[in-house]
Amino acid sequence: MIERGREKERDYFLRILDIIEETVFVIDRDLRILDLSKGCLNRFIPHIEREKVIGKRCYEGLWGMGEVCEGCPVSSVFEKGEAARTERFFSLPDGTNRYFDIEWIPVFDEHGEVIRVIGDIRDITKRKEAEEKLAEIVDGSSIPTFVINNEHKITHWNTAVESLTGLKREEVVGTDRQWIAFYAEKRPVMADLIADKAPASKFKDWYGDKYKMSSLIEGAYEAIDFFPMMGGEGKWLLFTAAPLKDSEGTVIGAMETLQDITERKEAEEELKNAEEQCRTIFEHVLTPLCLIEEDDTISTVNKEFETLSGYSREEAVGKKWTEFVAPEDLEKVMNCYHNEKKEELPCCGFKFVGREGDITDVKVSIEHIPRRKIRVASLMDLTKLKREEELSAICEELKELDDMKKNFLNAAYHELRSPLTPIVGYASLLKCDELGDKQRDYVSNIEKYAEQLKGQINRMLELARIDGGEIAMTLEDVSISGIVNDVVKSFKPLWNDKEQTITTHAPEGIVVRGDKQKIIAIFTNLILNAIKYTNEGGRIDIMVEDRGEDIRVCVADTGIGIPEKHLPKIFERFFMVNTSLTRKSESLGLGLSIVKEYVKLHGGRIWATSEPGKGSKFFFTLLKKEI
Numbered sequence: 001m002i003e004r005g006r007e008k009e010r011d012y013f014l015r016i017l018d019i020i021e022e023t024v025f026v027i028d029r030d031l032r033i034l035d036l037s038k039g040c041l042n043r044f045i046p047h048i049e050r051e052k053v054i055g056k057r058c059y060e061g062l063w064g065m066g067e068v069c070e071g072c073p074v075s076s077v078f079e080k081g082e083a084a085r086t087e088r089f090f091s092l093p094d095g096t097n098r099y100f101d102i103e104w105i106p107v108f109d110e111h112g113e114v115i116r117v118i119g120d121i122r123d124i125t126k127r128k129e130a131e132e133k134l135a136e137i138v139d140g141s142s143i144p145t146f147v148i149n150n151e152h153k154i155t156h157w158n159t160a161v162e163s164l165t166g167l168k169r170e171e172v173v174g175t176d177r178q179w180i181a182f183y184a185e186k187r188p189v190m191a192d193l194i195a196d197k198a199p200a201s202k203f204k205d206w207y208g209d210k211y212k213m214s215s216l217i218e219g220a221y222e223a224i225d226f227f228p229m230m231g232g233e234g235k236w237l238l239f240t241a242a243p244l245k246d247s248e249g250t251v252i253g254a255m256e257t258l259q260d261i262t263e264r265k266e267a268e269e270e271l272k273n274a275e276e277q278c279r280t281i282f283e284h285v286l287t288p289l290c291l292i293e294e295d296d297t298i299s300t301v302n303k304e305f306e307t308l309s310g311y312s313r314e315e316a317v318g319k320k321w322t323e324f325v326a327p328e329d330l331e332k333v334m335n336c337y338h339n340e341k342k343e344e345l346p347c348c349g350f351k352f353v354g355r356e357g358d359i360t361d362v363k364v365s366i367e368h369i370p371r372r373k374i375r376v377a378s379l380m381d382l383t384k385l386k387r388e389e390e391l392s393a394i395c396e397e398l399k400e401l402d403d404m405k406k407n408f409l410n411a412a413y414h415e416l417r418s419p420l421t422p423i424v425g426y427a428s429l430l431k432c433d434e435l436g437d438k439q440r441d442y443v444s445n446i447e448k449y450a451e452q453l454k455g456q457i458n459r460m461l462e463l464a465r466i467d468g469g470e471i472a473m474t475l476e477d478v479s480i481s482g483i484v485n486d487v488v489k490s491f492k493p494l495w496n497d498k499e500q501t502i503t504t505h506a507p508e509g510i511v512v513r514g515d516k517q518k519i520i521a522i523f524t525n526l527i528l529n530a531i532k533y534t535n536e537g538g539r540i541d542i543m544v545e546d547r548g549e550d551i552r553v554c555v556a557d558t559g560i561g562i563p564e565k566h567l568p569k570i571f572e573r574f575f576m577v578n579t580s581l582t583r584k585s586e587s588l589g590l591g592l593s594i595v596k597e598y599v600k601l602h603g604g605r606i607w608a609t610s611e612p613g614k615g616s617k618f619f620f621t622l623l624k625k626e627i
């Protein structure tokens, strides 16, 4: 009963084969042909009769071969019960060469055993030939090109794309790793989107605004992008991907061509920068400039031109250049304008008419811009030039006067100082025992004030010497802690009197290559000021910090402080903040300006911070090595 049923089922199956147009055949485990479809006989092997083929081994009956085909998957299909696929090239008995794609489909009995295998043959000769042609085109092309199928597997990768990407075809053909040439992470390339017939939104997702539809190839897209991973410093690529279609118009893959446009992009970038630079120069140059078109109208002006003419840019643009020339000078400027001699720059002076009819004497030079029918006119304001020349003459005169003043003062300081020495000498001679207390006091006062006067004159002389560049430096290794301690000690009577506390933090061993007397003068001035401008019971801290290249010193006090508005001026000559303490002290406002010059001579900087009523901090630096 069961046997009969099976027979019937078989008959039914074979009858189907009799009528269907598909090219299929049925084989058993021994590869013997059990039957083959009408389509097989009609289209595929028309010269063979069914009866002559049935019972023969498929390789014999169908392809006329003497032995089983290499890599035949049929026994494995029987074993595993899984379909398989092979592609084969055959020279058929009728002498034709053909490619076939054969799908081997297992047929199971009710126990799940494979009882026969159906071979479904598809003639892919045309496709194969097309592929070979494509390979020829792609491989022969000098444009970097690759092709993928609609399973996204790379089928072609030509030599040009090998050298552009550095990836050999053996590494990528047959894989879907086309992204690896361009990106750090897996993502679709343009050919993948084309093969998927992706909608425009997908292109936007992956390429933003960088892509566009190709105007030349239907269904193709192109984009320009920078690929930082490519080459040493990245590459700019112009890439186009187009669909590959079979004879029925079905998309079977995509082809992508690449063009390395890095050099072009860099040249464009350079051009853009150059243009930008020209524009900036045009705008900021201190010469009035305007561009004149072929029809004599002005197309651009710069800021200086606006100032000279009194017209805003918008007003000036579009006007004829002749409108800016006084009628009596028009012919002269016209000649200059049309002077085509290349060897000399056309140049002439004329009266420039401004917005309000105002006249300025100018000189113009007109230059052609190469390859463009534009001229650039640059104007020189002669009135301004004259004014500048006058100013520079005045400057020269003032400098001469200043030099004369300096020379005079220098001489005067010397003259003033000379009589002081005998005054001090005679005063000390006068101090003999015969003098009464009152007279002795008078003489001491003469001595004291003469000394003070001598100190101030010496300072003025020192500044005059600094100005004249006559200052000499005697260099030696100077121990800073030694100086700090000596100066503080020398003023002990003063700060003791005012019951002030002085602390010093000056690590031993800090040595500066400098002029010892000048460094002493710096510390003396700052410490004396701190004592002078700090009330009784106040505190003074001196800190020296070794910073490697230089030292930084801070002299801080808790004194009267300096108002913020005066701080920037305190290092200027003769500047004093008007307080009862400055009025009381024998000040002239020269100390800090000398200190500043001395610090500068040692490659340093000086500055101060202060809070009125709370105190001041004076900072300065000195380079450790000589400059």
Ligand code: ADP
Pocket (backbone or CB within 6 Å): 525, 529, 530, 533, 557, 559, 560, 561, 562, 570, 575, 576, 577, 578, 582, 586, 587, 588, 589, 590, 591, 592, 593, 616
């Ligand atoms: P002076 O010989 O008058 O002290 P300086 O050049 O040394 O001249 O100082 C200029 C002015 O800066 C002083 O007159 C004083 O007003 C102010 N000054 C300097 N040092 C201090 C300080 N430590 N505290 C407050 N004011 C100061």
